[in-house]
Amino acid sequence: MTTQQPQLQQRLLTAFRQEATERLGSLRDALASLEQADATPDVLETVYREVHSLKGAARAVNAQQFERLCQKLESLFSALKQHQRGPGQGQITLINQALQRLQRILNSTDEHTTKLVDADDDTLQALCTALEQSCTDPDIQVPVEQAAAPAEVAITAEPGKLRVSSQALDKLWFCAEDLLDTRLESAELASELKQAQADFTCWHRYRYELSAALRVLQPASGSPSDSAVPTFTTTISAAKTNTTITAHASNTEPNSVTAQAQHSLIVFAQWATEFLQQWDYRISQLARMAAQLAMRSTSLETAFRQELQQVLLMPCASLTEGMPAMVQELAEAASKSATLTISGAEYQVDKRILEELRSPLQHLLRNAVDHGIETVQQRKSAGKAGSARLSIDFIQLSSNRFGLRFSDDGRGIDTEAVTAKAIQQGVLTRQQASALSDAERCRLIFRSGLSTSPMLTELSGRGLGLAIVEEKVLRLNGDIEICNQPGQGCSFMLALPVSLSTYRILLVRVAGQLFAIPCQSINRVLRMPATALRSVENRAVLPIAEQSLPLWSLADLLQLTPQHNQKMLQLILVETTECQYLLQVDEILTDQDITLKSLGPQLKRVTCITGVARLGNGQLVPVLNMQDLYKRACRTERPMPVQQSATSAERQKLLVAEDSITSRSLMKSILETAGFQVVTAVDGVDAWQALQQSDFAALISDIEMPGLDGFSLTAKVRSDSRLANLPVVLVTALQSKEDRVRGLEAGANAYILKSSFEQDHLLDILQQLLSQEQEP
Amino acid sequence: MSGTDRSVQAVLQARARKLAVVETQLQDEPELQLVYFELAQETYAVEAHYVVEVLPLQHLTPLPYTPDFVLGIVGVHGHIVSVIDLRSFFDLPRQGLSDLNRIVILRDGQMKFALLTDRAVGSCSVPKQSLQTSQPHLNGVRRDYLLGISTASWAVLDAAKLLSSPQLRVESYV
Numbered sequence: 042m043t044t045q046q047p048q049l050q051q052r053l054l055t056a057f058r059q060e061a062t063e064r065l066g067s068l069r070d071a072l073a074s075l076e077q078a079d080a081t082p083d084v085l086e087t088v089y090r091e092v093h094s095l096k097g098a099a100r101a102v103n104a105q106q107f108e109r110l111c112q113k114l115e116s117l118f119s120a121l122k123q124h125q126r127g128p129g130q131g132q133i134t135l136i137n138q139a140l141q142r143l144q145r146i147l148n149s150t151d152e153h154t155t156k157l158v159d160a161d162d163d164t165l166q167a168l169c170t171a172l173e174q175s176c177t178d179p180d181i182q183v184p185v186e187q188a189a190a191p192a193e194v195a196i197t198a199e200p201g202k203l204r205v206s207s208q209a210l211d212k213l214w215f216c217a218e219d220l221l222d223t224r225l226e227s228a229e230l231a232s233e234l235k236q237a238q239a240d241f242t243c244w245h246r247y248r249y250e251l252s253a254a255l256r257v258l259q260p261a262s263g264s265p266s267d268s269a270v271p272t273f274t275t276t277i278s279a280a281k282t283n284t285t286i287t288a289h290a291s292n293t294e295p296n297s298v299t300a301q302a303q304h305s306l307i308v309f310a311q312w313a314t315e316f317l318q319q320w321d322y323r324i325s326q327l328a329r330m331a332a333q334l335a336m337r338s339t340s341l342e343t344a345f346r347q348e349l350q351q352v353l354l355m356p357c358a359s360l361t362e363g364m365p366a367m368v369q370e371l372a373e374a375a376s377k378s379a380t381l382t383i384s385g386a387e388y389q390v391d392k393r394i395l396e397e398l399r400s401p402l403q404h405l406l407r408n409a410v411d412h413g414i415e416t417v418q419q420r421k422s423a424g425k426a427g428s429a430r431l432s433i434d435f436i437q438l439s440s441n442r443f444g445l446r447f448s449d450d451g452r453g454i455d456t457e458a459v460t461a462k463a464i465q466q467g468v469l470t471r472q473q474a475s476a477l478s479d480a481e482r483c484r485l486i487f488r489s490g491l492s493t494s495p496m497l498t499e500l501s502g503r504g505l506g507l508a509i510v511e512e513k514v515l516r517l518n519g520d521i522e523i524c525n526q527p528g529q530g531c532s533f534m535l536a537l538p539v540s541l542s543t544y545r546i547l548l549v550r551v552a553g554q555l556f557a558i559p560c561q562s563i564n565r566v567l568r569m570p571a572t573a574l575r576s577v578e579n580r581a582v583l584p585i586a587e588q589s590l591p592l593w594s595l596a597d598l599l600q601l602t603p604q605h606n607q608k609m610l611q612l613i614l615v616e617t618t619e620c621q622y623l624l625q626v627d628e629i630l631t632d633q634d635i636t637l638k639s640l641g642p643q644l645k646r647v648t649c650i651t652g653v654a655r656l657g658n659g660q661l662v663p664v665l666n667m668q669d670l671y672k673r674a675c676r677t678e679r680p681m682p683v684q685q686s687a688t689s690a691e692r693q694k695l696l697v698a699e700d701s702i703t704s705r706s707l708m709k710s711i712l713e714t715a716g717f718q719v720v721t722a723v724d725g726v727d728a729w730q731a732l733q734q735s736d737f738a739a740l741i742s743d744i745e746m747p748g749l750d751g752f753s754l755t756a757k758v759r760s761d762s763r764l765a766n767l768p769v770v771l772v773t774a775l776q777s778k779e780d781r782v783r784g785l786e787a788g789a790n791a792y793i794l795k796s797s798f799e800q801d802h803l804l805d806i807l808q809q810l811l812s813q814e815q816e817p
Numbered sequence: 818m819s820g821t822d823r824s825v826q827a828v829l830q831a832r833a834r835k836l837a838v839v840e841t842q843l844q845d846e847p848e849l850q851l852v853y854f855e856l857a858q859e860t861y862a863v864e865a866h867y868v869v870e871v872l873p874l875q876h877l878t879p880l881p882y883t884p885d886f887v888l889g890i891v892g893v894h895g896h897i898v899s900v901i902d903l904r905s906f907f908d909l910p911r912q913g914l915s916d917l918n919r920i921v922i923l924r925d926g927q928m929k930f931a932l933l934t935d936r937a938v939g940s941c942s943v944p945k946q947s948l949q950t951s952q953p954h955l956n957g958v959r960r961d962y963l964l965g966i967s968t969a970s971w972a973v974l975d976a977a978k979l980l981s982s983p984q985l986r987v988e989s990y991v
Contacts, residue, residue: 218895554879599881640880640890643899643930645988648882653890653897661878661892672991 050102057102059206061147064095068140069366073380076133076369085127089118095143106165107146113172114139120176132175139168207392210353217346218655224335224342225659231335234328241321251314258307350540353393357435357445358386360395364406368431371410378417378428379410379449385435390443391540397517398445398537401510405447405533406431408507413531414451423528425450438536441543448532454525456482463488483523484618487511515668516637516651518544518561520618544637546654546664547613550628552601557635557654557664558624564616566629568609583623585614592623593674599649602714603627620671637664649673693738693811694718698728698754699772700746704795708741708772708803715804725749729757732764738811741803744773744784752787759788768810770803847945853971854921854934857909860971863932864964867923867976871938872931874900874918883987888933891920898922900931901985907959925980943967 071088096111114136121128128136142165365381372379414420414429421427429451436444460474463485474482486507514521519537538544546557547566567585574581574592582589592612596603613624635654640647649669654662695717699705709719720737722728724746732740740758744751751771758764770791771784784792791806850865872893877900879889886906890899900920904911912935919938920931948965962982964975979985 215895218892221895222892601881638897641897641899641930642928643901643986644880644883644887644890645986646990647880647987648989648991650880650882653878655892659892660876661890661897663878663880669991676991 053102057098057104058147060098061095061107061143063362064091064098065140065144065147066363066366067091068095070363072133072136072140073366073369075127082122082125085118085122089115089122092118104146107143109169110139110143110165110172113169117172117176135168135171135175139172142168207396210392213349214353217342217349220338220342220345221655222659224338227331227338228335231328231331234324234331238325238328241324244317244321248314248318251310255307255310255314258303350391353391354389354539355392355395356386357388357390357395358383359392360390360398360402361386361433364402364433367403368406368410371407372414372429375410376416377410377414379414379431380428381406381431381433383433388435388437388443389539390435390537393541394517394537394539397513398535401513401535402433402445402447404507404510409447409449409451409531412451413449413453419452441539442536443539445535445537446532447535448524448530450530453527453529453531454483454486454523455527456525459483459485479525480523483525486523487521512668515561515617517541518559518637520561541636543634544654545632545634547632548630548656548662549595549611549613549626550630551596551599551626552603554601555630555660555662556595556599556626557662558613558615559651559664559667560632562615562617562667564614564621567612567614567623569612571608571610574610583612585623588621590614590621590623591674592625593677594625595670596625596627598624598670598674598677602710615667615671617667617671619668622671622674624670635664694720694736695807696720696722696728696731696737696740698722698725698740698742698746698751700724700743704743704772711803712741712807715807717807725751725754728754732758732761732767737767739768739770739807741770741772741807744771744780751789752783755784755787755789768807770806770810772803848942849945849948849973850940850942851967851971851973852921852938852940854919854932854938855936856934857904857911858935859909860969861903861934862967862971862973863921863923863976863979864973865940867925867980869922869924869929871919871921874914874920874933877914882989886985887987891931893922893931896929898929898931900933902933904933906985908957923976923980925977928980928986930980930985948973 068088068091071084071091075084075088092111092115096108096115099105099108099111117128117132117136121132361383365383368379368381409431414431415423415425417427420429429449431449432447434444434446434448436446438444456479460477460482463469464471464474468485468488469477477485487510488508511521514535514537517537519535522534522536524532524534545560547560547563549556549558569583574583575589576582577589581592583592584590594603607627611626611629613626613629615622615624633656635656637652637654639652640650649666651664651666654664656662695712697705697708697712697719699708699721700723705721705723709721712719717738720731720735722731725742726748728740728742729749731737740754742751742754746754749757751773755769755771758767758769768791769789770793771789772793772795773780773784774795781792790810793803793806851862852865852868852871853860853862855861870893875891877889877891880887886902888900888902890897892898898920902911903909917936919934919936921934921938922929922931947968949967950965959972962975962978964973967973
């Protein structure tokens with residue numbers, strides 16, 4: 042019992058902290074609106090009720106000073122309500138102080154008791170006294186406007202609605218995911234049983250023959266003494282086991298023993314027939330039940346998931362909670378004045394999307410207050426109202442997408458300054474910059490590392506903030522548009538999905554692995570013959586609609602082994618706001634809706650991977666980050682294999698002579714990956730014949746081979762007038778210096794030891810030899 | 818009480834005496850609950866209260882652009898859990914994956930990941946005192962994450978340190 046008490050206390054305290062933080066947040070928002078707009082009875086009523094509830098909650102955890110302060114606030118609001126007037130400036134300051142004090146108490150934790158530090162002191166005393174006096178003696182009176190504007194912040198419980206903790210919902214969601222596993226398992230069980238049932242059909246074939254055979258034997262089985270009857274010699278050829286039951290009338294064993302054995306067999310066969318028949322029936326029943334179970338769990342899982350999706354919808358108001366107050370605080374800190382209005386906050390969106398949007402929206406708010414809006418003086422001289430107006434509007438765009446428009450009436454984005462900065466930082470060249478449209482110039486503010494300092498007043502280095510905003514929005518499968526009106530303001534339109542599971546991806550296979558590409562960034566998919574590729578500045582490009590688009594192999598970008606020599610290339614035209622390029626994949630499978638999952642706490646952010654998709658069969662598939670991939674591709678210095686195969690007409694043909702199949706295929710795959718065309722020969726003689734038949738760019742030969750060895754082959758090549766200049770690389774296990782000398786004497790250009798064999802080494806040497814050959 | 822009851826009692830008591838052992842000083846010595854597993858021919862252990870679950874390694878999805886010690890990800894009850902190959906992190910010899918591989922899921926506050934193990938695992942408790950905390954023969958990264966060596970020469974890893982290690986966390990940008 043005694044141990045239960047502190048635990049209960051702790052739980053109560055946690056609940057109180059959570060509740061009080063929420064209530065304080067909405068109180069601050071309400072106070073901000075009281076301060077800015079004229080007070081309405083609705084807002085006053087809300088505030089009064091919030092304070093009252095807060096007081097009650099404090100009593101439950103025995104936070105006496107907290108309760109006392111709430112009580113003073115309550116009487117103040119009660120007085121205001123009674124006199125139908127809003128709080129004066131002095132009162133607002135007092136209330137703000139009181140709220141701050143409450144927050145401090147809430148944030149404090151006693152080290153030993155983990156209780157709230159809820160001590161009485163002079164400042165608290167003074168605050169209480171001031172609040173008390175302020176009830177009877179309000180300094181300035183602001184009349185309450187009777188026109189009832191809709192209350193901005195009203196936490197009123199709708200009838201029939203429950204408050205559920207968001208963690209509980211998260212857990213429920215994971216249960217839904219677990220249910221998927223169960224569904225998959227039951228489907229697998231059903232298919233196993235179906236297979237088992239199908240396997241019984243072969244038993245059906247023998248059943249009748251066996252029972253017929255048994256009927257023939259039946260009369261004899263009753264009297265083992267008559268075992269000598271010829272019927273016993275009948276061969277039951279049809280029996281599955283092909284057992285031949287034979288009675289040896291003239292054998293040495295006593296007849297009765299044989300007959301006994303036969304009798305047992307017949308009895309067993311009878312029993313087994315019945316037994317199998319029963320099992321046949323039972324398995325078919327089990328298979329039927331399992332199929333039903335699988336079907337039921339499928340529909341249950343689907344329904345559960347859909348219903349949960351509905352439960353997870355929350356009004357957008359939960360996203361903007363606390364933001365009006367935040368804007369005010371930020372503006373005050375920057376010696377500016379601003380108000381935030383919110384519309385469409387009742388629109389319902391997946392809670393997980395709202396949670397993800399919180400930090401990007403805060404970034405935008407900060408950015409607007411810091412850089413977007415002017416000081417009161419600047420605004421007045423520009424002919425605007427002294428206090429800047431920021432607004433957040435939620436708009437339904439389609440059945441499954443909504444828009445969040447964030448606008449301010451500040452100075453707008455100075456596109457010239459941003460462009461200049463981008464050029465200065467080397468993000469783009471002057472030439473590229475002049476080709477950009479105004480909208481494209483605006484988008485430069487999303488480039489990470491590009492400091493927005495040209496537009497800002499006093500803070501700098503905030504370049505990363507907006508880059509994070511874009512990344513978050515893209516991760517949610519949304520997009521951002523900027524509408525810039527220099528001098529008049531700027532607005533950001535975020536278009537986002539309503540539900541997390543409407544993330545559509547294209548499933549592709551690369552080097553035997555599956556990857557998902559967000560459909561949002563795909564323009565289209567193409568199938569093109571490899572010959573359509575061109576090489577420009579050492580990069581593969583494909584002319585599409587009068588445009589040369591760069592092309593990369595996805596396998597190469599992901600550092601996987603690509604498939605070779607595809608005649609038809611499977612291509613994806615990727616189009617994002619920043620880039621347009623082609624990706625070559627091995628196979629394009631299908632497109633489907635998924636729920637994007639994060640990679641877990643240990644993998645906070647992985648280059649080129651946005652998250653994970655879980656397919657219907659439970660398989661996890663990495664979802665690619667197309668922006669990262671593009672940056673990565675641009676940075677790749679290694680020659681692309683695609684680029685080599687791109688110039689297939691000029692692809693250099695190599696001859697590999699090697700008697701060991703392992704070394705031969707290893708070398709072949711290394712060289713082909715590097716973009717060479719490879720012909721192999723199994724020994725020196727074979728190689729010599731190949732050399733006679735066609736032209737090669739170089740010969741790579743083993744030394745120890747049956748028949749004609751590497752040294753002799755080299756010598757032969759050198760003595761041939763046509764082949765005299767052919768670069769020859771000897772690859773060998775022989776370590777001795779003499780061999781090396783002998784090899785070079787025979788005329789080899791290079792000599793590589795297998796023990797030190799490294800593919801880069803071989804490729805380097807080849808590259809050297811081949812370029813030397815081209816130069817003279 | 819009848820005669821048969823008495824004889825039954827006697828038998829039971831005799832058995833009880835036979836099975837009885839002197840109780841070791843359980844109260845005085847703090848025990849360490851361990852989950853142990855094999856890794857590169859050695860036995861390692863972690864404190865059991867960091868272990869959430871032990872599962873066979875199934876349906877591993879490898880991820881490009883992750884360090885070598887990240888083997889890939891697996892789905893566990895709807896969550897994504899990354900699998901860490903300590904052999905790579907500790908520079909130990911590596912071998913291929915088999916059916917015997919199991920993962921030990923560790924969790925601490927916000928952090929959660931799974932450790933790959935070579936072979937089946939078990940759990941036991943050892944007296945805390947028995948842990949030898951100086952390990953002159955061990956070197957490298959491994960030493961930094963060691964709680965001590967048990968009497969059975971198991972390397973008891975400091976799970977809390979592993980879970981909070983920034984070296985094991987991945988956050989990479991292009």
